[in-house]
Amino acid sequence: MGALVEIRSLSKVYTRGRQKVEVLHHVDLDIAPGDFLALMGPSGSGKTTLLNLIGGLDSPTEGSIAVGGERIDRLGQSQLARWRASHVGFVFQFYNLLPMLSAARNVELPLLLTKLPAAKRKRHAAVALELVGLADRASHRPGELSGGQQQRVAIARAIVSDPTLLVCDEPTGDLDRQSAAEVLTLLQRLNRDHGKTIVMVTHDPKAAEYASHTLHLDKGSLVEPVEAAAQGAS
Amino acid sequence: MKYFSLVWSALFRRKTRTLFTLLSIMAAFLLFGLLDSVRGAFANAGHSVVGASRLITISKVSFMFALPKSLYMRIQSVPGVAEVTYANWFGGIYQDPKNFFANEAVAPNFFDVYSEFKLPAGELRAFKETRTGAVVGASLAKRFHWKIGEQIPLEATIFPQNGGSNTWTFDLVGIYHVANRREESQEDAMFFHWKYFDEARAFGRGDVGWYIEKIGQPKEADRIAQAIDAISANSDHETKTQSEDAFQSSFVSQFADIGLIVGSIMGAVFFTLILLTGNTMAQAVRERIPELAILKTIGFPNRSVLALVLAESVLLLTLGGVAGLALAEFAVSVIRTRLGAQIPMLPVGLAIWLQGLALTVLIGLVVGALPARRGMRLRIVDALAGR
């Protein structure tokens, strides 16, 4: 079986005024189904940019990116939106929950885009909350939850529509050790027990240890771990 | 409908701000309801049902100029004229100028022509038989607690008696009602005999203020009016005859163009309202950019984001608008029962409600348009990075 994500010669150039900044240079990358990949690298190396391209939040300047055989670099804005709704779950550093909605309502959000009736949506949301261990907090608003709990609600929201791919941008960047460990264990379980393919950007080598392997990005290119280690040492 | 809780929760994200915005919207629509009820009452004044079947003849020079009594027989003989009556403005004051109401000296057959003024047969007979007899409208009688048999003194402002006295005393012999409650303001008047007035006044004897003609066929109104005016052509008392509707509209607009005044006030109010709610919506969307970005991340299409913001804006306006209109309806009904015909007001009816609701939706869309476009167009990656 081939890769779930196939990235070929992917480049991203931002234009700031007359200045062009090439953030990613001809990146090649395959991510196998069921992989749990950690993406590391210095600040500004293009990790978020690459993750956003994999998740279909942005389009590349050059190169191709296929997910499950579908060339998402060729999709228009509204097609991408539809594709994201059914194929990817997102987890961010700052949780990005809607503050006025209860945990259950937040988790239910992606299901509003489906044709599921209200009762089914509620049941799915409850199951997802159960899975992240927050069934008892369903009616709490984000402001009434700890950071770690909020991130677990965000993870429940990311998996509620059962996507194959989870993309996480520094999911533990804002958490204490204990909460970070809980969140990482949860991601690991989703990967092992539920077969989710996960791409996670992190700055924390300890977090990367939870992944099945780690890739390093530097100045917009993937580098070998040895090289990266050598660079780190120099 | 499944998005309603999203819209609702967004609206009350900032409770205080939303509350104050709602209060402003409510105030604007309260004013809209009140003013439209007044404007409606004035517009209504020119459209009585019987109005089309009556003509009014006044001096071509001005409403204030009198016409000779001798015209009476000649107008009567114009083909198509069923009955002629006449009246003269008296302008008397009861106790205090603040107690203003219309009072007119009229011909004996006045109530035959104004058949919508319902007067019991006995009272009509008493009026015709009493030289100093007067008839008042029911709401006027109620206002001053007048009973039949009472003597009512009026202070003349234009016409003193030939003995030099300014006080005219009338005997109240009848009270009339109008059947249509919308024309309740028509009950705010007093009528007495022209003959008594004419014999006792110090000057202007033999003149009448204006003639009223009842005509058989409303569609012949133009021809009959021309024939009546032809009688006095090239005399020193040329006349102008028009339908009662046209006359009343032009009479009201002598004082002010009510429609224009109401229109300008509401224009200014709604302009301010648009700026204010526009600002609220812009602020609300600006501080929610990360939330809208997350909705788009999850896969909400652009048009859904656009619709969510527009719905929020329309909901805000509609909540405030409905509260304002309900308050206006309540206030008008209180004013009407407390003050009766003194302030002409129409009940806040279906028409005002529909206009008001249409306005809330329209303003909601106008005010939500730019913020909604901004929300729709935001680039997810920039918004997520806080750029």
Ligand SMILES: Nc1ncnc2c1ncn2[C@@H]1O[C@H](COP(=O)(O)OP(=O)(O)OP(=O)(O)O)[C@@H](O)[C@H]1O
């Ligand atoms: N929309 C944009 N316009 C201009 N420059 C951009 C834009 N997005 C990213 N960049 C630039 O691209 C580079 C890589 O950004 P990116 O966010 O991918 O880095 P990162 O590896 O995620 O860094 P960090 O670890 O700090 O999150 C940075 O120099 C950034 O300034």
Ligand SMILES: [Mg+2]
């Ligand atoms: Mg980043």
